[in-house]
Amino acid sequence: MNRFTVTDLPLAGLKLVERRRFGDSRGFLARLFCAEELAATGWLQPIAQINHTFTTWRGTVRGMHFQRPPHAEAKLVTCLQGEVWDVAVDLRAGSPTFLHWHAERLSADNARALLIPEGFAHGFQTLTNGAALLYCHSAAYAPGAEGGLHPQDERLGIAWPLEIRELSVRDAMHPMVEGAFEGVAL
Template sequence: MSNIVRLIETRRFADDRGWFSETYVEAKYAAMGIDVRFVQDNHSASTHVGTIRGIHFQAPPHAQSKLVRCVRGRIIDYAIDLRKGSPTYGQVAYAELSGENGRQLYVPEGYGHAFVTLEPDTEVAYKVSDVYAADCDGGVVWDDPDIGIDWPLPASGPVLSDKDKVLPRLVNFDSPFEYDGVPMAAKGDLG
């Protein structure tokens, strides 16, 4: 089912040159229940340890599912259930993704997405199921106590965009997402 958060272990083929991995094959992912059409690839670079990007989403009619991987460095990647009426509303699933482990996190529509960098010069690449639409861009503040993410931050604290500092709290948030009858299958650390 494409509406379940999933941690995906990619297979690597190694030899004396290094390794090769298929990071997305439509038929294989559909067989795993990820049957969305991805239309855009995004790539971010974060210079500092403790850079937080999120908690972001894109609302209907341009809601996005994401397939996230870390291509350099390490992150903790988070999916937060934002579906109104869900028994797992506000709950979090997360996993460590790195250039070394090759894992991917699938974040379906209706979930907020965020990550924090654990190493300097970290790069993250992700596929999305709809193009960016500024009028549908939204989020929830990163340090919302009702969500309660225990961010692994350096002593200097987080590195945030101005936008991420002023997003609303969950208690003041009118979710544009409706519960589809499928609760978050796994919560907490998926790895």
């Protein structure tokens, strides 16, 4: 029995994963990850790292982060508390959707996750106070491979649903996309 419904999104490789919840009067059980079922989506690597973030204030933006090869990573992003507007930007060199973005609402209530392939930048905006996310990564964090783009870059044109209340100094210092930026070669 499949525990997930997986939907292809407009950017090739980007997937919406909806979890089946099995519940009764005590609550529910939902599988967060299943290598066997997610292999059909292209997730073929073991989970190398799991991260948990908590963001205090509604309107906060985190992102847009990515890792360059050979440490490029796929991510499976799940909201455990509150609600976020989760964004992925295609940075794959030569992709027909290069620099296009797609966003999904992820919440503790809707049992959705975003499966983000290698070669994408990722970020989110909290739609509620007290939002917690869980990330499964296909590669461990490698500081030397880290990259980021400014979340308010006009060239990306991300339409954040709320006024940005808070942005870290690190994220505010990410560069704008310049004409010479050719993307991430995988």
